[in-house]
Amino acid sequence: MDKYDSLKLGNQLCFPLYAAGKEIVKKYHPYLAEYDLTYTQYITLMVLWETDNISVKELGNRLLLDSGTLTPLLKSMEKKGFVTRKRSEEDERVVFVCLTDEGRALRDRLLHIPEQMGRCVCLSREEAGQLYMLLGKLLNGLSQDER
């Protein structure tokens, strides 16, 4: 027990969070690369499958990403033919994102991925639930005191 204990990597909660986030996203790579998708593009599709014709702003709220990340991401997905982008007519500041038929069709083709990823996660159902709950609580707390 010394005065520097708080600066030891092994005593940080942040490091395993950072590392686990990175490592699990990495696990998706081989599965998603087959479909010319990245993880960020994959979760973008998830939002669109549930809510098509969504603004970039709202997409950013759901994914916790800003326009600096989303603008080039969406342009790349547009080039691949998965989405279209169209400026709103009521409010010219807003850009709506829509799925193409090909983007919609991916939903069926990617259905096997959650199952395959689930096998990489060596946690019981209860542990996974616990983890999910704690992460939600943490995320909620982090955004509470947003400046």
Place this chain on the structure above:
Amino acid sequence: MDKYDSLKLGNQLCFPLYAAGKEIVKKYHPYLAEYDLTYTQYITLMVLWETDNISVKELGNRLLLDSGTLTPLLKSMEKKGFVTRKRSEEDERVVFVCLTDEGRALRDRLLHIPEQMGRCVCLSREEAGQLYMLLGKLLNGLSQDER
């Protein structure tokens, strides 16, 4: 309950992991920027404070980062005067990283950061412990079937 439930963002364990990792690292930014440090540089210092004169390889093992990330990172930290890099004489393939006096001195100057970050995490001590344990288990499992 429909066939696409497994592809809903809200049913993913990975998304909150990815998001929480990102968001908590973001919280460090204002504290670390004062010292011209990034989060990755900060955790690199943590390893060096505990184990000075370490190879790039071993540093990568501890931080779960590869040479593609570490090489430019260490060069930048060298330019700022926090570390030095020296090729091993016994094995010319290996590069050792050492703290400079300035890098060592940062340990005292950054001692307030873990405490300030702790206040951003709205979890009880038990919950934080639970989370830490579950993340460790998850990370351990992810690296089990490394190919």
Place this chain on the structure above:
DNA sequence: TTCAATTAGATTGTACACAATTTAATTGCG
């Protein structure tokens, strides 16, 4: 011993991720 295989770092190319700034459109207060 010798050379094929392995290893450690470095390099290249791609893709985020975000802070900070910019631009253009809209809103709302006086």
Place this chain on the structure above:
DNA sequence: CGCAATTAAATTGTGTACAATCTAATTGAA
């Protein structure tokens, strides 16, 4: 109304992050 403040995207610049490849050094089996 008129214009300052706000808002949504886009842009710019910096810093990871990693797959894939490359280079040079070392190792180990025939």
